[in-house]
Amino acid sequence: MEITSQADPSRKKRRLLLIFNCIILGIGNCGGPLITRLYFLDGGKSVWFSSWMETGGWPMNLIPLLLTYIQRRRSEGSNAKLLFITPRIFMKAAIIGVLTGVDDYVYAYGLSKLPVSTTVLLIATQLAFTAGFARLLVNQKFTAASVNAIVLLTIGAGCLAIGASGDRPPGETEKEYILGFVLTLTAACLYGFVLPWIELTYRTAKQAITYTLVLEMQLVMCFFSTSFCSFGLLVSKDFKTIPDEAKAFSMGVGKYIAVCIGSAVLWQLFFMGVVGVSCFGSSLMSGIIISALTPVTEVLGVLFYHEKFRGEKALSLVLALWGFVSYFYGEMQTSKESKDHEESQDLNPSQTLPI
Template structure:
């Protein structure tokens, strides 16, 4: 034992200074050591935001397509509104400015150390936010296009591939290794999402409008874009935001990522909308909306607000845990949306072929969804217990 004594003769102050402030993400966990271990309130609240935001946005989207009578559209008007749908997903970001300012003010009152320009990496973050904005805009347009050109059953199964792409990108970009509980959660999420294939969609094309090849490719690339989007957001947190201060990161960073990325996405979608001439379609739809112009405006505004609630939840889960959990929660909320569409639209099929019923698949889909969340949350609980010792 004597031969080890020199190790303990080092001054305490010197050892303390040499401790690294930015600890790498552990290879066996999905929770960064820069984050607080007891983050359940943030996780639960973000999960609720994802479910509520996506549910309301999808219900209003179905209502919109149903009332503008998509069944009477011809091939030339097949993709009316695809840029508009992409714009609605990001244009509501000014609503987040007030909570962002409040959280920033609260953070300053906590006497955090000042942040220098070198720590912020302004130029790098600006480029990254623009790239994330491009992904948001392209993903929104491609997903809208895929739903309008393929049967919703086929779109659902192809778009579900995001649960295959996200773990791959998370491993390559975020250097994450997975444990059995996360793999189990992903498997249940895939099963849950696949069982929603019997759902209907208000803008589903008829036989003459279906373009399988282009619609499938649009859905596939939309899934890739969404996966890349989540993993790049996590990279922003881990490589930039979490390292620019010695104190624990604030939830204000969630609003920061959404606001600046949505600003870029909104500009891109607006330009695309103007080039495509969709502003004329919006005017025509408003004038001919069966429920009146006021109802049309409310539907569009409601979608914009709901999507912002959804993004706060999605990015909040990336902030609290990882891109993988964020994607899992997004997909396992599909069965809930599927059931709500049946209930709110009185069991009527948008395609005109019979009725959209609460069938066995919709009911069973809720079971693997719950098991997926339970498996992931159990792993997080174990990680919290391990970090306490």
């Protein structure tokens, strides 16, 4: 997806921004599930508060927005624009934000019932949903490699379902585990829809897409997502239990606060990375990175929380990696063919190549 920016940055600058957003997406994608699971393992019980923390770090976006505005003021003086977001984009970002809030709650509930290693393998199926919705919303072309990846990820999720009973954490009923399993898949489907919708918003913006606008959209989306979760906290009255929950936290009140802050920061890095990669790359690239980091989070969950690594998980992991490699290879081939085609069209037929 080619998006022009206000200053028409060079390919190098665009590539650097893409790499930067890939890095923060990777940090948030690996760290977010681990610290959220830590919250539940050491005494945290509120699913609404956990989902609130996933986007509660939205004020972090104000820091880069302030810095970019100061830079514009220095270069443009009083003519510098304060905001780039239009009412039309604001409304779309707000709706996406509410849907993200729903996804946050569903995901947090699933993670409260499932081991991290199982959760990340189920979330890896998001690539299949992203590919499907990207086809519908932004006319993303399917290749044999992408279809192969979708099939492999679906089979991988099925393998986990077969061994579900042996992976159930102690003290959890089979009904709770199955519900967590289904809701985690639902979260993958929901966010697989959100990613292409973000890309569609960029494509139909009818204005230059600057990194400032990307940050403004991110701020709006996370604000409305947090508002949705705040409403859930109020209705469920979970906010009243937070002080008692902090006192009962097995690691102590100080560590409880640190876990909450760390969760907000890591998940905000994740969401900032997602919108950045969707802007400077594509929504499918975001899905690919999330799926590609599955083995990293899987291994970290086994190392830190001593989770079981049974045969069906190993098979699911292999299928996830196979699907990712297949998809990535197919995308590379498609990109190469497209580039060769463009170069052949740009070449003047009357030109002769030196011998």
